[in-house]
Amino acid sequence: MKSIKPVIISGREVHPIIEGGKGVAVSNGRSAGAFAKAGCVGTFSGVNPDSYDEDGNPIPQVYKNKTRKERFEELIAYAIEGGIAQARIAYEGSDGRGRIHMNTLWEAGGTERVIHGVLEGAKGLIHGVTCGAGMPYKMAEIAAQYNVYYYPIVSSMRAFRALWKRSYSKHSALLGGVVYEDPWKAGGHNGLSNAERYDEPQDPYPRVAEIRKFMNSVGLNDVPIIMAGGVWYLRDWEEWLDNPEIGPVAFQFGSRPLLTQESPIPDSWKQRLLNLKEGDVTLNKYSPTGFYSSQLNNDFLRELGDRAARQVPFARKPTDELTGEVKVGARGRSIFVPADKQADVEGWIAAGYTEGMRTPDDTMIFVDPDRAQEILADQAGCMGCLSACAFSNWADNEENTTGRLADPRSFCIQKTLQDIAHGGSVENNLAFAGHNAFKFADDPLFQSGRNGQFPTVAQLVDQILTGN
Structure with a gap:
């Protein structure tokens, strides 16, 4: 196994390990702070994150107004308040180490207003903003206003090239990285184009190499690519390390962090994930977004x-x-x-x-x-x-x-x-997961979770750095 070298993310040298941002309220300030404390990048979700009462209990997001437009304003207020709360928790939990990112979805309601509100209210606490689910042309301009790094999520070179030519070339200094999210393997919503078949997955290597080739052509040689979707053991990605066709690279982990002590998901969900079989996560197109999404076949x-x-x-x-x-x-x-x-x-x-x-x-x-x-x-x-x-x-x-x-x-x-x-039925709700989540069943790190003894984020990071 090649040595796993650090990379520069959001202005600091960190392990090439990034916590995948999972909304709603699934990656939060506690998990993000733990990843940052371990010398990595922690990511909390900026999509309807929880805020808390004086006793530390999540405040239920109850909508009281009669019209949709009025409830939309309530939604934005909840999101801004929750995002600021999670940023503070993450920053305090990091002990000043690593980096803290906020994950956002461009196609979520009021995203621009939410990003502005959270970055304004949590100045100095957030180092980068990741944004996917759409074409976030304005993300570079917004990030520049607050001097934070931005990380677009794309699934092809063509998508990044369009973002670069229209907007990102004007704010290249704050482009912290490009996240390539495998549209066939990642959990949640996926960026399959109309020209791609959901049932014919493609090898990510040539697709990422194509992104790197374009990035190098516009002077982004030192900007890392972040591989997301289908990442479990780094030993499976050894050929990507120290590879000039890929360049500086980091890896985003979305599923494995779900079964850590810091993960906020209910124990019933954790136990369900521990017992998945290959094929239990499928791509479908029932989402109201119109995107394909990967979720538990429940x-x-x-x-x-x-x-x-x-x-x-x-x-x-x-x-x-x-x-x-x-x-x-x-x-x-x-x-x-x-x-x-x-x-x-x-x-x-x-x-x-x-x-x-x-x-x-x-x-x-x-x-x-x-x-x-x-x-x-x-x-x-x-x-x-x-x-x-x-x-x-x-x-x-x-x-x-x-x-x-x-x-x-x-x-x-x-x-x-x-x-x-927040504790609802795993069988009767939408349960996002990556397609490799069936590997929980055989991953030695998580077997004690069957008795309720899940590893900490720090233990997970130590394991990842061994290649396993």
């Missing part, structure tokens, strides 16, 4: 799949293609579906899936009355957590709408992520 995901499967094209009046008449709802209103699907629809209704819900694609899905009521309530309670939400049709624009029908095939992502992060 009851929550299966229900979304079943919901989408009970779907047919329909019309209110018969057409050449839609001739099968079906009576739907308490009033028995007629809809017309393909003749070869008529028996399927009638079977769904007979099985209790009596409520037809229209989608933006001129199809109808069938759910039971309780699920229909839940979907409608969640859509009505939208607080604008995304810049554009397919599920609720909220958009962070002047009209506050995407202009499309709300899509009942998706879900309220804010609701489910808040619930699982």
Whole structure:
């Protein structure tokens, strides 16, 4: 195993180990401070982070206003207050070592305002801002206002080249690194392009080498690339070390930190991760963001799949293609579906899936009355957590709408992520994880976790530095 050399991140020499930022409230100030104290980069999530009451308990993010726009303002206030709180915790826990970064999602609701609010309120506590889920052109300009480093998350050279030419070349001194996130292996939302198949993963090496070649062509030879997604043991990445085609490199760990003592996720979630098998994490496209995402194949995901499967094209009046008449709802209103699907629809209704819900694609899905009521309530309670939400049709624009029908095939992502992060069911909530999370089952470092004795972040870092 080659020696694992330090790199310069956000103006300081650190181990080439970066904690992956995981929102909502999954990577927090405590975990970030521990990584920094171990001489690495700790990352807390700036996406709906927790703030605390006088007794140190998380303050529930309850939305009291009646309109979406008013609740959107509540959301931003919660995020800024929580981000400042987590930055302080991280900084205090670091003992002045390592670096503290904040992770943000460009497509989250009010992201620009949140970044400004947190960086203003936590001056000197945050050394870098990581930003993905979209094309964060303005990130360089914002970082320059506060003299912090910025780290775009990309999944191709083309994406970084577009960011560089449009914006980043004007603020190159504060470009701390480029995060390459493998869109087939990383947990959470992934940056697959329309030209790439979700079921045909590509080797990250040539994709990262292509990024480095472009970076070198514009004078970014010494700016590190951060490999994210699919990183477990550094021994698997030995060919990347001291490699001129890759250049200075660091590695982001998203999944392994979940099973540390400092990780805030509930024990039920930790135990579930310890028992995963290969293939238990899958890519799907149910997210209201419109991005593919990697998550645990649990009851929550299966229900979304079943919901989408009970779907047919329909019309209110018969057409050449839609001739099968079906009576739907308490009033028995007629809809017309393909003749070869008529028996399927009638079977769904007979099985209790009596409520037809229209989608933006001129199809109808069938759910039971309780699920229909839940979907409608969640859509009505939208607080604008995304810049554009397919599920609720909220958009962070002047009209506050995407202009499309709300899509009942998706879900309220804010609701489910808040619930699982604060003790809710692992089976009945969205549970993000990287595709290598099945390796927890055989990783020697975590086996004592079956008895509740999880390693500390410091112990994890020591293990990573051995290559294992």
